[in-house]
Amino acid sequence: MMIVLSMVTKSLFIRRLPGAEMNIVVRIGKADFDVGAECRALASHSSQSGAVVQFVGLMRDSNQGDDVLTMELEHYPGMTERRITEIVELAQQRWPLFATTVIHRVGVLYPQDQIVFVGVSAAHRHDAFQACEFIMDYLKTEAPFWKKERTLTGEQRWVDARQTDQQALKRWQV
């Protein structure tokens, strides 16, 4: 359960505009995405683009030994977009990237549905591979999303965070 409190008066929302000049796109919503179209968009930012690396996360039909029928994704509107933009900015400071796109779906999803997309373009593959994995590892552990799954037996349960995701993050923190 998430609790959001606003202290007495109206909430103060401090939102930075996504860095358009850094070619950062962050989209959170119910809509599916077209990997081919995203790839072309990423490549289009520079004639020096020599590498596009994309990761697509899909919903699996089983978890912890149980068949999973549906998965419902929730997020913290505002903070989620902001945190992902910050993660992308960290990646852009570390590797020379031309463009970065992060898409994450919310709402009810079914097995083999696309959940998440991380795509980067760079001059060379090494930077693109590294940056894509860095963004995905940070997103898994820091972007406020939560998954609730419904199993074949009708049980509804919140998915637990994984220790392996925390370990994956550590290799970037040197």
Add this chain to the structure above:
Amino acid sequence: MSVPAAEVNKTGCTVASLKEFLAERGEVWREVVNAENTLCAVNQDIATDDDRIVDGDEVAFYPPVTGG
């Protein structure tokens, strides 16, 4: 997941003292704010127990994230 929102008159306190205040409201609140792995964000930035909360701040408590 229900997402209850509330207004609280507790300005100028720390996150820790807000947690104590909320825990006294009942079992559901106590479970959320006192859980070992509960995270706190103030104005949508991760906060710690020592951070201060002032009038107009937005405070959220939530469990470890499981996106991606």
